[in-house]
Amino acid sequence: MKPAPFEYHAPLSLEEALALKREHGDDGKPLAGGQSLIPAMNFRVAQPSILIDLNKLEELRGIRKKNGALHIGAMTLQSSTEHSDLVAQHAPLLHETIPNIAHPQIRNRGTIGGSLAHADPAAELPVVALALGARFRAQNADAERWLEVGDFFSGLFSVALEPDEILVEIAFPEMPANTGWAFMEIARRSGDYAMAGVAALLTLNDEKIEAAKLVYLNVGDGPVEAMQAQQRLQGATADAAAFAEAAQLAAHEDIDPYGNVHASPEYQRHLVSVLTQRALTKALERASN
Amino acid sequence: MTATHAISFTINGQPHEAAVEPRLLLVDYLRQHMDLTGTHVGCEHGVCGACTILMDGKPVRSCIMLAVQADGHELTTVEGLAEGPDNMHPLQEAFWEAHGLQCGFCTPGFLMTLKPYLEEHPDANEDDIRHAISGNLCRCTGYQHIVDAALLGAKKMHAK
Incomplete structure (x- = not known):
């Protein structure tokens, strides 16, 4: 239960961190909050040969509003995001979601970018990123590029960062007008990995649904969008009957859960169905206000 | 090495x-x-x-x-936390008085979680406290007396 030996670097500037990343490539593992990586190293599931600790890079911390999106530095703590008025006001879905991530002690170390780059299918932030259409700024020693969320997550615990790149910033677009939101999950104990969870967005045009987003956690290799359920909702009247049909589609057509020690695939489908209806009902309430 | x-x-x-x-x-x-x-x-x-x-x-x-x-x-x-063995932190006094521990293994973690929480939330109720300590496990007490100790601790901390 102790990490295997590794070489440790704590760069004082992003420039220095990027030079190290270029030099070491995939061997140079960035250390963000370490709330997943260090437990994995304690178990020796992960044995990186070189750690590049990003915690001294204050330039990667901060939250600002720019061009209709909330830009969050990759090393911004989950707890500072949780208590940010800007986030509460401009990204209420993110604000609602963060208290569901583990426990306060974990959120005091865990970062927004670290969780997103780790891409755990049971994690909350990838689901919110996909629901909101987040964009990701990756940087290497020479240049930067923006990745769309659809291109960023590339499978189980994988993202489309190149070996010499570091995720530096995430932009969460503001939701369109008349949009309601909800995040819900069900875990055996508060703070545990959830057996299933959903982020829902509902945009209304009078009584009709103009657009719906439903994204789930822990029912696939990454955040899973319920395409058929969304399609069923688009243009429909926002009522319980439509929500029930969407829930059925989401649970039985859109997802293919593996099951785990806490929940069989059948139970996960049940949770998805129940959560979908609850989340859409909550989102409708908020969209109507 | x-x-x-x-x-x-x-x-x-x-x-x-x-x-x-x-x-x-x-x-x-x-x-x-x-x-x-x-x-x-x-x-x-x-x-x-x-x-x-x-x-x-x-x-x-x-x-x-x-x-x-x-x-x-x-x-x-x-x-x-304490200034000395005869001068416990009010939260430690509360754990003592309300029997907030049995074997004591988990206690330092509970104290260090609750101290900043109760400083910021003097009026925390039972629900708030149960949520605040959700990241700390205790295998002895069933938590009831820990919650009592936290409620008492909040009073003591803010009385001084």
Whole structure:
């Protein structure tokens, strides 16, 4: 239960961190909050040969509003995001979601970018990123590029960062007008990995649904969008009957859960169905206000 | 054996300098190198909360942090709570009076989680407290007396 030996670097500037990343490539593992990586190293599931600790890079911390999106530095703590008025006001879905991530002690170390780059299918932030259409700024020693969320997550615990790149910033677009939101999950104990969870967005045009987003956690290799359920909702009247049909589609057509020690695939489908209806009902309430 | 790194940090108000191997966990450094054995090692993967300490005033897990990462920070362990054996912190007094512990293994983690929480939330009710301690496991008490101790602790802390 102790990490295997590794070489440790704590760069004082992003420039220095990027030079190290270029030099070491995939061997140079960035250390963000370490709330997943260090437990994995304690178990020796992960044995990186070189750690590049990003915690001294204050330039990667901060939250600002720019061009209709909330830009969050990759090393911004989950707890500072949780208590940010800007986030509460401009990204209420993110604000609602963060208290569901583990426990306060974990959120005091865990970062927004670290969780997103780790891409755990049971994690909350990838689901919110996909629901909101987040964009990701990756940087290497020479240049930067923006990745769309659809291109960023590339499978189980994988993202489309190149070996010499570091995720530096995430932009969460503001939701369109008349949009309601909800995040819900069900875990055996508060703070545990959830057996299933959903982020829902509902945009209304009078009584009709103009657009719906439903994204789930822990029912696939990454955040899973319920395409058929969304399609069923688009243009429909926002009522319980439509929500029930969407829930059925989401649970039985859109997802293919593996099951785990806490929940069989059948139970996960049940949770998805129940959560979908609850989340859409909550989102409708908020969209109507 | 990899090279050691020079670090300096504040521990319970005292400045401290050290050279550490990077793979050394912070909790092991505190216990084995500083003899601060009040911080306990439970699950070693961030779940049980027994190793909770304060870093810059905020509760963190010292079992999933490297000692080298303490560089430049202010740490407080359970040893830093009381002014002396005859002058316990009001929260410690409350745990004593309300029987907030049995075997005591989890207690330092509960204290270090609750201290900053109750400082910020003097009017926390039972629900709030149960939520605040959801990241700390106790295998003896069934939590009831810990919650009682926290409620009493909030009163004592804000009476002084």
